Amino acid sequence: MSAPASVAVGYVSGTETADQRKALADYAAAEGIALAEVITDRADTITITQIVEATALHEAKLLLLPDDAALCLARRGIQHSLAKMGATCVVVPTGSDTEGRADA
Numbered sequence: 001m002s003a004p005a006s007v008a009v010g011y012v013s014g015t016e017t018a019d020q021r022k023a024l025a026d027y028a029a030a031e032g033i034a035l036a037e038v039i040t041d042r043a044d045t046i047t048i049t050q051i052v053e054a055t056a057l058h059e060a061k062l063l064l065l066p067d068d069a070a071l072c073l074a075r076r077g078i079q080h081s082l083a084k085m086g087a088t089c090v091v092v093p094t095g096s097d098t099e100g101r102a103d104a
Contacts, residue, residue, distance in 0.1 A: 006031075008062035008090075009055045010038040011046075013070035020066040023094040027064060036060055044070045052081045063089045 008028060012020040017040060028035040036058040039046060051071065055063050063082060065072055072091060079089045 005034040006062055007036050007058055007060040008033045008064050009051075009058055009060045010035055010064040011041065011051055011069055011071060012038060012066060013041040013044060013046075015042055017042075019094050020069060023066055023092050024064045027090075027092045033062060033064075035064070041070060046071070048074060048078050048081055051078060052085070055082060055087055056085055061087045063087065064092050065089055066094045067091050068094050 010021075010024040010028075012024070014020075021038060024035065024038060027033070037054060039051065039054055048071070051063060063078065065075060065078070071078065075089050075091060082089055
């Protein structure tokens with residue numbers, strides 16, 4: 001019997017999020033991750049606290065963050081906040097063939 005899938009929350013930002021959503025969905029499928037929710041931040045108003053709270057709400061251990069999303073620049077602060085609950089942030093490429101990476 002296989003282990004249960006890891007649970008993740010995704011985050012996308014901007015007015016055109018289709019490529020970001022596809023990148024997150026493709027990454028989750030390839031890694032066997034259950035994507036519980038994708039948070040859409042159309043106006044760059046969602047805070048790190050809100051992202052961390054959503055991750056905790058779903059008991060997710062991963063936050064998937066597209067490399068071109070608004071909050072990607074704050075990933076170290078996000079990672080620090082997620083680490084307190086045993087979760088991590090994975091930056092997912094949206095326009096290249098490189099692998100996703102966990103930022104520690």
